[in-house]
Amino acid sequence: MEVKTASFEKTSADTSMTVSGAEAVIKCLLEEGVETIYGYPGGAIMPVYDELYKYQDKIHHVLTRHEQGATHAAQGYARVSGKVGVAMATSGPGATNLVTGIADAQIDSTPLVCITGQVGSHLLGSDAFQETDIVGISTPITKWNYQVTRAEEIPEVIAKAFYIAKSGRPGPVLVDITKDAQFASLEFNYKKCSGIRSYKANPEVDLIQIEKAAEAINSAKKPMIVFGQGVILGGAEELFKEFVEKTGIPAAWTILGLSALPTKHPLNVGMVGMHGNYGPNILTNECDVLIAIGMRFDDRVTGNLDHYAKQAKVVHLEIDPAEINKNVYADFPVLGNVKETLKALMELVKPNSHKEWHNRFKELYKTEYKKVISRNLDVNKQDLGMAEVIQEININTEGKAVIVSDVGQHQMAACRYSDFTQTRSNVTSGGLGTMGFALPAAIGAKMGAPEREVVAVIGDGGYQMTIQELGTIFQTKVPVKIVILNNGFLGMVRQWQQLFFDRRYASTEMTNPDFVTIAKGYHIEANRVTDRTQLKDAVKAMIDHDGPYFLEVKVEQEENVFPMVPTGASVSDIILE
Amino acid sequence: MEKKNFTVSIYTENNLGLLSRIAAIFLKRHINIESITASPSEVPEVMRFIIVVEVTEEQIKKIVGQIEKQIEVIKAFYHTAEEMIYQETALYKIKSSEFLDDLNVQAFIKATNARIVTVTPKFFVIEKTGKRNEVDELYETLKPYGLMQFVRSGTIAVTKNEMPITGILEKFNTTNSIS
Numbered sequence: 001m002e003v004k005t006a007s008f009e010k011t012s013a014d015t016s017m018t019v020s021g022a023e024a025v026i027k028c029l030l031e032e033g034v035e036t037i038y039g040y041p042g043g044a045i046m047p048v049y050d051e052l053y054k055y056q057d058k059i060h061h062v063l064t065r066h067e068q069g070a071t072h073a074a075q076g077y078a079r080v081s082g083k084v085g086v087a088m089a090t091s092g093p094g095a096t097n098l099v100t101g102i103a104d105a106q107i108d109s110t111p112l113v114c115i116t117g118q119v120g121s122h123l124l125g126s127d128a129f130q131e132t133d134i135v136g137i138s139t140p141i142t143k144w145n146y147q148v149t150r151a152e153e154i155p156e157v158i159a160k161a162f163y164i165a166k167s168g169r170p171g172p173v174l175v176d177i178t179k180d181a182q183f184a185s186l187e188f189n190y191k192k193c194s195g196i197r198s199y200k201a202n203p204e205v206d207l208i209q210i211e212k213a214a215e216a217i218n219s220a221k222k223p224m225i226v227f228g229q230g231v232i233l234g235g236a237e238e239l240f241k242e243f244v245e246k247t248g249i250p251a252a253w254t255i256l257g258l259s260a261l262p263t264k265h266p267l268n269v270g271m272v273g274m275h276g277n278y279g280p281n282i283l284t285n286e287c288d289v290l291i292a293i294g295m296r297f298d299d300r301v302t303g304n305l306d307h308y309a310k311q312a313k314v315v316h317l318e319i320d321p322a323e324i325n326k327n328v329y330a331d332f333p334v335l336g337n338v339k340e341t342l343k344a345l346m347e348l349v350k351p352n353s354h355k356e357w358h359n360r361f362k363e364l365y366k367t368e369y370k371k372v373i374s375r376n377l378d379v380n381k382q383d384l385g386m387a388e389v390i391q392e393i394n395i396n397t398e399g400k401a402v403i404v405s406d407v408g409q410h411q412m413a414a415c416r417y418s419d420f421t422q423t424r425s426n427v428t429s430g431g432l433g434t435m436g437f438a439l440p441a442a443i444g445a446k447m448g449a450p451e452r453e454v455v456a457v458i459g460d461g462g463y464q465m466t467i468q469e470l471g472t473i474f475q476t477k478v479p480v481k482i483v484i485l486n487n488g489f490l491g492m493v494r495q496w497q498q499l500f501f502d503r504r505y506a507s508t509e510m511t512n513p514d515f516v517t518i519a520k521g522y523h524i525e526a527n528r529v530t531d532r533t534q535l536k537d538a539v540k541a542m543i544d545h546d547g548p549y550f551l552e553v554k555v556e557q558e559e560n561v562f563p564m565v566p567t568g569a570s571v572s573d574i575i576l577e
Numbered sequence: 578m579e580k581k582n583f584t585v586s587i588y589t590e591n592n593l594g595l596l597s598r599i600a601a602i603f604l605k606r607h608i609n610i611e612s613i614t615a616s617p618s619e620v621p622e623v624m625r626f627i628i629v630v631e632v633t634e635e636q637i638k639k640i641v642g643q644i645e646k647q648i649e650v651i652k653a654f655y656h657t658a659e660e661m662i663y664q665e666t667a668l669y670k671i672k673s674s675e676f677l678d679d680l681n682v683q684a685f686i687k688a689t690n691a692r693i694v695t696v697t698p699k700f701f702v703i704e705k706t707g708k709r710n711e712v713d714e715l716y717e718t719l720k721p722y723g724l725m726q727f728v729r730s731g732t733i734a735v736t737k738n739e740m741p742i743t744g745i746l747e748k749f750n751t752t753n754s755i756s
Contacts, residue, residue: 003622005590007753135594140601144648145594164648197749198590198651322642 005198006160008191016189021151022047022182025115026055028158031190034086036060036077036447038070040097042090043130045117047182062447062476065468067094069440071101072466075110076444079427080402080452082235084111084165085444091118092130095176096137100434102172103141107431108256109233111170113161114138121149121178134176143171151184155191163193168201169320170233203321203335205344213315213332214348220289222357223249224280224312226272226301229256229430230294230319236339237423240293241265243342248353250361252280254295256430259420263399269361273301274565275412278372278574279364281565284309285572286360291315294338297327298431307570317341371576372562376417383556384532386413386485392535393455393483394419396543401453402427402445406438406462409491412561414457424449436465442480443472453481453543460486460512467518473548474522481542482524484515484552487559495560500567519550526550578633582611583655584663584734585641587626588618588742590649599626599650602643608632612665612731620742623651629732652745656736663734667712668694669703669719670726676701685718700725 019027025048029037039061041049052061064070067089074085085105089098095116105112119128135147144164146157154177161173217223231240237260244251244261250269251261261268270277272284284290290312295301302308305327316323316330317338324333334341376387390413393401399419404427405411411428420426427445429437442456463484473480494508519526525545529538529552542549563574589595596615603610611629618625630637637655644653673696676682686693691705705715712729 004750005622007749136597139594139598140605147593195749195753196648197746197753199648320646322639322646324642326639326642 005196006156006193007195008156008159009194011189011191016187018185019188020047020051020183020185021154021177022051024151024154024186024188025158025177025182026051026059027188028155028190029086030055030058031192032084032158032162034059034084036062037086037088038062038064038073038077038444039088040064040067040070040090040094042094042117044091044119044179045088045094047179048088048115048117048177062443062472064440064443065471066466067097068100068436069443069466069469069472071098071105071112071114072434072437072440073444073472074112075101075105076404076427076441077448078110078112078444079441079448080424080445081448082424083448084113084162086113086115088115089117090130091116091134092132095132095134099137099141102138102174104429104432104434104437105172106141106143108429109170109229110172111165112172113158113165114172114174116174116176117182118147118176118178120180122180124178134174138174141172142174145174145176147176147178148181149178151181151186154181154186155188159191159193160196163196164199168199202319202337202340205336205340206334207344209332209334210341210344211348213334214345216289216313216315216332217247217249217291217345218350222283222287223247223289223291223354224283224287225249225251225291225293226254226280226295227251227257227260227293228254228295229260230317230338231257231260232423234294234319234338236342237261239339239342239346243346243349246346246351247349248351249291250280250354250358252276254298254301254430255415255428257295258415259423259425262422263418263420270365271415272571273298274303275416275561275563277365277416278368278563278576279361281563281571281574282364283360285311285570287312289313289315291317292328292330293317293342294319296323299327302327303565303569303571307572368563368576376413379532384529384535384553385559386410386555387417388532389483389485389535389539389553389555390414390417390457392539393457396539397453397455401425401455402449404428404438404442404445404454404456406458407433407435408459408462409487409495409559409561410457410459410485413485435462437462439463439466439482440469440472442482443469443476443478446478446480455481455483457483457485459491460484460488460510460515461490463515470519470522470524474524477547479547482519482548482550483542484550485555486512486515486552487555487557488512489557491559492561494558498558498560515552516550524548524550526552529553578635580631580633582629582631582658583634583637584658584661584732585626585628585630585637585644585653585655586734586736586740587628587644587653588620588651588740589624589626590651591622591624592649595647595649596626598647599628599644602640603630606636606640608636608640614731614733618742620746623742623746627732627734652742654736654740660738661734661736663708663732664706665709665712665730665732666704666706667716667727667729669705669715669724671701671703671719671722672725673698673700675722679722682718682722689715691715
């Protein structure tokens, strides 16, 4: 007897029909509600592309200009829509080009299903043309992966792939399909996966742990919340807001938690971590109870762990058991989907306001405002600052836009200064710090939320890592707005060279091309701002434009991002200048 | 925290590629695997890995967490030597000429419950099953006689406590109505 290791939903009637493996792939995607996929054709995936041609009225395939772009676009799509992003590529170089996006999705818990073609199964292991062991390569950076060598496996494997990608703590999954499995035929009968016996997506909520956590929260005099993407992934934003409002606890965010709570919410006290706000960083080391919600204590958040919140009792709401006690010891671990655990906790926590404690945050904000924020926004300094540009985007989009940022100084400016009023609005590469992420991710984000304004904010360095995706924008006419904050440097590295390497600017200065001409070459409307006086009109023209738009803004060359927790320092040793 | 030997028992689905997923967890943390074995377990279609590593208890807890996170891992446990009943087997190949006349060695083999597996005019093969240190002791004793070959198996072990795998699988079957 065959042992059943997974459960599948029952289908009503017997709808089975004979199809090829390649057609089965498309039918599986349709069964999972996939409307848009990103990819690049090639030899080993051609049978599937042939079926895509036949199904083009049902499924929209976006041809990116590089497979890395396909994964990032799929990530952007997933991040704004909450659906699973799908990327497709051929074997060999097609598959290896997916790697950066897969690694990014793994560390930022983004649900992706990547489908790669593979050489015929009789050629496996023979170093055939475009053969690469993508299952081996992607093992450490996927939540799950599998190589299909028989057509009959396709429906069950793809059903499992979608279930694994989106359930529990989401993540990327890769399904590699040999060419002969794409050509062979099978009896197609699709059943969605509903469980896998060796995998527990949502840990059971332990009410005793909830009670203990509630007690700790209720007796706290100086509690502080740090929330991460778990709030968004769990769809718990409303519940979280109610929780914050009921308990009156100051709430700070990690870079991926941003936009789960409106930026201007009175209890939102800003960002924690290396370039986070002054108050929440300093007060991490003063609070008596630290309530971590759907976050994983990344080193960019904690700084030196030996001096991180040692005085505080830690309550940790988390879906992934492996994150409990991984970096910071949790006195009160609460396992589960935050949507369930917060709901249970809500009933037990007492209303409070913590007024005096709030005043501490306000005082420290005043200090930060005086030393950092007012300077960043100062319109009387000589050159344009990055924060001024973000501010102008806020004004023109009324805080409703999705802001997609790349990696570096501009990313910190975008996260620190963007005004978000709704969730799933901040799309950025957090854990992996992937330069080149933003342009393709913005394409996916706009397709995932076509009704929303999507503005990509990118540095001149990262932009050139995936600049070829302008071709995708031109071809699809996807109306994304692209803002390049051009300082002529790999700014964040330059900042470190200035501060920690005695101003030895090794390979950080960039001789850049004429970005406006390049955009125009792709028939994308483009403009350049070289002076503060042009900024207001230029941003307005960009937002008002119906269609894709490129705006280059020349900003101060050697601006530094502050506040800053230097590497190896404690979060409370954050410096302001 | 002090480093010591921990035995990790991992129950998994029988899946190609899982070994490299598990090995990668150790590799990523620069932890040397002292021994590893894989075999079918007491549950049909379920594999059992036994991995011995020398780490701190804090490290082993995190590693087991990462192992359990893998989709096809049903359950992973770690145990100290005291909590396990464990054995390993070693084979020692020795030149007959060096060995035949030495009564001390023959007596020692008898005393340690080692067994002579093969005798040829040219070499002897001795087998020893026991605890790791017993295998080591015999190795030290035989080394002066010129070991032609030496090979040892990974540690195999069972726990003193029950392993609740069947229960975990049954629970899944009932809640998902799989017969």
